[in-house]
Amino acid sequence: MGIFDSVKSMLGGSGKSGGGGRIDLKERFALERTAVTGTMAKFFAAKDLHNDGRIVGVKVLDPEKVEAFEARFRHLKKPSEGEIAMKMRHRNVVETYEVGVSTTGNPVLIMEYIAGPSMQNIIVKKQEEHVEGRRLELIQSMAEALRYVHSMEFIHRDICPRNFILTPDREDVKLIDFGLTVPALPPYMAPGNRTGTPLYMSPEIVRRRATDKRVDLFSLGVTYYCLIAFRHPWQGEEVTGRAALHHDTSPPMPLGEACQNVNPHLSRAIMQMIEPKVDERTPTIEHFIQALSRVKEVYQDGAASPIH
Numbered sequence: 001m002g003i004f005d006s007v008k009s010m011l012g013g014s015g016k017s018g019g020g021g022r023i024d025l026k027e028r029f030a031l032e033r034t035a036v037t038g039t040m041a042k043f044f045a046a047k048d049l050h051n052d053g054r055i056v057g058v059k060v061l062d063p064e065k066v067e068a069f070e071a072r073f074r075h076l077k078k079p080s081e082g083e084i085a086m087k088m089r090h091r092n093v094v095e096t097y098e099v100g101v102s103t104t105g106n107p108v109l110i111m112e113y114i115a116g117p118s119m120q121n122i123i124v125k126k127q128e129e130h131v132e133g134r135r136l137e138l139i140q141s142m143a144e145a146l147r148y149v150h151s152m153e154f155i156h157r158d159i160c161p162r163n164f165i166l167t168p169d170r171e172d173v174k175l176i177d178f179g180l181t182v183p184a185l186p187p188y189m190a191p192g193n194r195t196g197t198p199l200y201m202s203p204e205i206v207r208r209r210a211t212d213k214r215v216d217l218f219s220l221g222v223t224y225y226c227l228i229a230f231r232h233p234w235q236g237e238e239v240t241g242r243a244a245l246h247h248d249t250s251p252p253m254p255l256g257e258a259c260q261n262v263n264p265h266l267s268r269a270i271m272q273m274i275e276p277k278v279d280e281r282t283p284t285i286e287h288f289i290q291a292l293s294r295v296k297e298v299y300q301d302g303a304a305s306p307i308h
Contacts, residue, residue, distance in 0.1 A: 021100035116166035221273025
């Protein structure tokens, strides 16, 4: 069965959307874009026939995979992805309009649809035209998104290029996907929770050590590095989970070597974010934003562009 057929099957069900968060996908939505299958969900764009036909993103979760992930936190009464996503209201974070359960028992999130490309596609395909002359502003927006999530006392835990989407005008960026997000509280930061995208995982996640918000700083730093250099700081043939084992066993290539046109102050700020030793890493996103402000001040005073 192809992706499109599987989505049509998923849209099945009888009856109309009722109260209590029940959502009849077939009755309410008209599929607009072929679905994308992720680790724990399928995502597609659709017309919301109950809301003037506006285009929305519909995320349909796999109940078994969600249960397997949530089971490790069952005794903590962890908020669900939908509950977390509904709390987020920021210009650089995708807005979630509604959560519910489909007629076939799948958790569903209905959200803002961002039509621009993901940062992942831009990096992998080296699409310079999408970010040329805009990198500094996009870096700022990505930092603002994470600052907001951290201010809400959550750890995103899956910061990576795939989860940043450019707006259609290429002027801004939005953070998506709170499937692995946890509250920034001690019980959720205990050793053992190895989840995330391997190439962007911090060493403390890889080694199953205690974590905190600095895991997101590491992942964001690697994302920035890739956005600037179009390569990974630990470039290698291995792209599976084993690749993350290099993050604290071999040094990353300095950003200034991977991209010789980057401003040295910006390079140092990003390299500090990907410091394997957590106590030597950038302590908070606020610290990075302050460093970024100093880089922008120099640029505005007439110095060469931070990223040529």
